[in-house]
Amino acid sequence: MGRKGGRRAEAEAGGGLWALPEELLLLICSYLDARALGRLGQVCRRLRCFTGRDPLWRRIARGCLNAGFSQLGADLAAGIPVKERVKVSQNWRHGRCQRKALLKWKRNLMPWICLDGEYLYLSQAEVIQAYRLRPDRAGLERPPQAIFSGHQEDVCRFVLVNSHVVSGGGDGNIVLSEIHSSFSIKFSAHEQEVNCVDCQGGIIVSGSRDRTAKVWSLSSGRVGHCLHTVQTEDRVWSIAISPLISSFVTGTACCGHSSPLRIWDLESGQLVTSLGTDFHRGAGVLDVLYETPFTLLSCGYDTYIRSWDLRTSTRKCVMEWEEPHDSALYCVRSDGNHMMASGSAYYGVVRLWDKRRSRCLQSFSLSYPTSSPVYCLRFSTTHLYAALTSTLHALDFTAP
Incomplete structure (x- = not known):
């Protein structure tokens, strides 16, 4: 024709x-x-x-x-x-993906990862390495494009903000490194390891095993100046600054009588509110994140993911999802809408959740028959990356 x-x-x-x-x-x-x-x-x-x-x-x-x-x-x-x-x-919903181990290392570590466009940042022991993702996003270009150092002990957590890497380490220090140059600043922050950090709006907040959370200035001429020291009376495992940059939330070990989730005022350092009333002793919060200025997610040792809405009630979460194998949850991420992904303490189990349902949609065991926690995970619209004790895994949902 x-x-x-x-x-x-x-x-x-x-x-x-x-x-x-x-x-x-x-x-x-x-x-x-x-x-x-x-x-x-x-x-x-x-x-x-x-x-x-x-x-x-x-x-x-x-x-x-x-x-x-x-x-x-x-x-x-x-x-x-x-x-x-x-x-x-639809591949995410039905669990259709290809699995691949992107990196392996011989030492047992507690790695942390961040995604930034076409780069994946991975902490390994005392350094943070920046790898360029291949065009298919299912692999890494070798060698790393940049290596950020400065800690004397392992990096515990780090975040990316405004072309900087902000990291906290087991040496009690915070290191601020520029991504596109060799410039970095290191300052002593806590008496014990810095378990968690966050950074927004020229402010760093950090939490430590020494039972304090601190607020630091990044203003010109005052970099590393401590604005507030908050006595949490418990080890701080997780921390996050509100998108409004008016407050921050701490997740603690829950070894005392206080709620493991508390919100503090950034300007004064005073307690704003405590979240929840029915936490059991030892139900520490290992990860916490804001989805909006008024909603946040938390997870930890008590095997639950909880969603909190500060506009309704601070005494009770609005929803909760239980890890079906009674395993501690080390990390949780959200797509900002209906999906969550969580990492469990055993066998590298990653679970996908639909917030509109009570049970998980899909699960992937990334370290069977050996066992490893999923210390950190990140995902885009096409790939999920999970950091385990000795391996970095990728799940590619474009090619089931």
Whole structure:
């Protein structure tokens, strides 16, 4: 069939749809689900192009897992076609992925990782290494593009902010390193190891085994100046600054009579509120993160992920999800919408959760038959990375 015949066939296949204004056609198609849109796109090339437009898939994507949209509808993965993200989200829901060990090392460590665009940052003992991700995101380019040092003992936690790496170590020091140069600043922060750090708006907060949390200035001429010392009366395992940069939350070991989750005012260092009333002794909080200025997630030794909404009640969480094998949860991450991923204490178990359900969707054991905690995990719309005692794993959800 010639070109004219092909165009005529496409016009006939499209029927009278193309006689409608484009705005009306978009409105009609907006009522279709993903399967109906896919079938409509098979009618002809023109409809395939039309039904692939981002506006038609945004409503569908906002109800999917890890499709790159926040609870308020903000696009967190601009530049990637929404239709493609919806397709990949089905792999997340059904656990379809390829697994790969990206790095292995001989020493048993407690590594931490961060993602920043096309780079993955990994702490190994006293240093932090920056690896460029391969174009397929399922591998790392060797050797590392940069190595950040300065600690005398192992790096416990680190964060990336404004082209800087901020790390806390077992030597009680905090190191601030510029990513694109060799410049770094180190200052003594705590009497014992710095278990956790966070940084926003020219402020660093740190928590330590010495039972204190501290607020540090990054202002010019005052870098490393301690603004407040908070006596937590318990070892601090996790810490996070509110997106409003008005307060911060600490997660402690829960060995005393105080709640392991407490919020402190950044300006005064005073206690704002305690979260929860029914924690058992030893139910320490190992990870905590803000999803919005008013909602946060926590997890720890008592095997639960909890969601808190500061606008409703601080006495009771709004939702909770129990790890089914009664294992401590070392880390939790969120897509900012419906999906969570958690890392367990045994056999490198990573679980995917839909917040709208009480049970986990999928689980992956990354270290069976040996056992290792998942110390840290991070994910994008296509890949999940998990750091275990001696291995860095990747789950590729684009290629099941």
